[in-house]
Amino acid sequence: MCFSFLSKQQLLRWGIITLVLFPISVFASVQEETSKGDAAFKQGKMEEAEKHYSSALKMDPDSWRIMRGLAETKFQLKKYRETSQLVDRILAMKIIKRNIVMVTLNDGQTFEAEIIDENVFPPDDGRNNMRNYVDGEAPKPVPHYRLFNLTSGKVLLIPHPEATLKYKGIPRRIYEYVNDLHIKVEDILISMAEKKGPVEMVEVKGGCFQMGSNKGAASERPVHEVCLKSFQLDKYEVSQGLFQSVMGHNPARFKGADRPVDRVTWHEARDFCKKNNKRLPTEAEWEYAARAGTTTEYYWGDEFEAGKSNLCDSTCDMNISAKNVTDGFPYTAPVGSFPANPWGLHDMAGNVYEWTLDWMDDKYYMKSPRDNPTGPQRTNPTDRKGGGVRKVLRGGAWASNADSQRSAARKGFVVDYRIDLFGFRCAY
Numbered sequence: 001m002c003f004s005f006l007s008k009q010q011l012l013r014w015g016i017i018t019l020v021l022f023p024i025s026v027f028a029s030v031q032e033e034t035s036k037g038d039a040a041f042k043q044g045k046m047e048e049a050e051k052h053y054s055s056a057l058k059m060d061p062d063s064w065r066i067m068r069g070l071a072e073t074k075f076q077l078k079k080y081r082e083t084s085q086l087v088d089r090i091l092a093m094k095i096i097k098r099n100i101v102m103v104t105l106n107d108g109q110t111f112e113a114e115i116i117d118e119n120v121f122p123p124d125d126g127r128n129n130m131r132n133y134v135d136g137e138a139p140k141p142v143p144h145y146r147l148f149n150l151t152s153g154k155v156l157l158i159p160h161p162e163a164t165l166k167y168k169g170i171p172r173r174i175y176e177y178v179n180d181l182h183i184k185v186e187d188i189l190i191s192m193a194e195k196k197g198p199v200e201m202v203e204v205k206g207g208c209f210q211m212g213s214n215k216g217a218a219s220e221r222p223v224h225e226v227c228l229k230s231f232q233l234d235k236y237e238v239s240q241g242l243f244q245s246v247m248g249h250n251p252a253r254f255k256g257a258d259r260p261v262d263r264v265t266w267h268e269a270r271d272f273c274k275k276n277n278k279r280l281p282t283e284a285e286w287e288y289a290a291r292a293g294t295t296t297e298y299y300w301g302d303e304f305e306a307g308k309s310n311l312c313d314s315t316c317d318m319n320i321s322a323k324n325v326t327d328g329f330p331y332t333a334p335v336g337s338f339p340a341n342p343w344g345l346h347d348m349a350g351n352v353y354e355w356t357l358d359w360m361d362d363k364y365y366m367k368s369p370r371d372n373p374t375g376p377q378r379t380n381p382t383d384r385k386g387g388g389v390r391k392v393l394r395g396g397a398w399a400s401n402a403d404s405q406r407s408a409a410r411k412g413f414v415v416d417y418r419i420d421l422f423g424f425r426c427a428y
Contacts, residue, residue, distance in 0.1 A: 032161075033055045034065065036048075036052040037049045041073055062166075063167060064090045068177075075184070083185045084185050087178055087181055093169055094168075096172075097171070099171045100167075101166060101168060102166040104166070105162060106163070111149055111150070113150055114147065115145065117146040120143065120157060121143060193241050200236070202232065202235050202345055203232055206230040207227070208226065209225070209291060210224070211284060211368075217409075226368070226370060227370055228288055231281070233289050234426050234427070236425065238261055238272065238425055241257035242261075247275075254331045254332045254420065259334055260347070261423055262422060265416050270355075279357065281356055282356060282375065282427075283410070293342060297406045297407065299349070304405070306325045307339075309327070309338055309347070310332070310397075311350050318399060320400070327350075348395055351398060353394065354423055355391060355424040356392045358391065359377075359378050359392070360391060361375070364376050390413055394411070395409075397421040399421055
């Protein structure tokens with residue numbers, strides 16, 4: 001038998017012809033891997049979906065579209081820490097009103113477009129390729145993008161393999177959806193966090209001090225002497241890990257086991273303290289402990305100093321921001337991130353406002369008793385200024401200005417409102 005051997009040039013030529021007649025996709029595209037991930041996810045094949053999404057993300061590491069699919073998949077696989085990392089990356093992206101992308105076609109043409117639909121399967125046009133005659137297989141439908149070209153004003157139908165999309169940001173509705181996933185996974189991680197020992201408390205020895213300030217608002221006047229019995233106060237603001245372990249839920253917006261619980265109502269704060277055989281501190285106790293034996297506006301002096309507390313700094317998107325201060329935290333900080341006051345209490349200035357036991361009365365200081373005051377009586381539930389519907393908050397917060405973090409600064413708010421500035425600590 002006689003064999004004839006092809007030259008290298010002939011082999012190469014035959015290889016090219018073979019690829020034309022029998023096309024084989026050696027390297028899947030981003031779109032193909034993403035679509036395969038979508039299909040596997042819908043079928044409940046989570047391991048397969050994870051594989052395809054991960055492959056797609058390696059090729060397009062900044063796509064929220066792929067990250068979202070992979071995050072949802074890892075959540076189903078109970079890989080919560082990996083889910084959290086992906087979600088955090090998505091939530092850090094720019095929010096846009098419309099789903100705008102930069103489109104690059106295979107011929108090099110680029111344009112901005114709005115995505116109308118990512119997976120459109122147009123009707124078969126009846127044409128067949130050579131492969132159909134070779135292996136008898138029907139062609140697989142090719143998914144298309146339906147895009148609105150922002151330059152031409154035309155709606156285009158483009159096959160996935162012929163275009164590459166780069167997202168300009170994350171649409172608001174997608175952001176909200178991903179944020180819901182963020183809340184779910186962080187609550188799970190917080191519940192899984194190692195439970196620590198007993199809550200540290202600081203022994204506050206009784207004594208007398210000058211309560212209020214003549215430099216602040218009218219509600220801080222007159223300065224008057226107050227004498228208190230000894231008590232204990234939590235060294236730190238109540239963390240989310242602790243709150244969730246006791247109350248079974250976590251209302252906080254800014255999730256983290258070691259972050260202070262925020263968006264907590266006065267009633268929830270009171271109930272938490274009761275469940276731990278404690279109580280909320282009175283307003284007088286709170287200020288006495290915050291001052292820690294000092295008579296200045298802040299426990300460190302009469303002028304605000306950067307690095308002492310978490311406030312609305314230069315990165316804060318509010319008109320009260322401290323332009324020349326950066327505290328390192330855009331929102332709440334883990335409890336104890338800033339120096340303690342002279343009595344060893346952390347975050348008595350900044351981070352979150354803290355609920356106290358007292359009803360708020362702007363004129364209470366004019367009639368406050370000297371010994372162990374507990375605030376005004378609730379005489380009229382509809383009276384907003386006379387101790388009717390508001391409880392006292394103290395200490396300032398991540399989104400408040402420096403003035404609100406003075407030891408004497410007072411604020412009153414309705415007891416059942418949820419605001420991401422409000423937290424608490426307990427007394428005993």
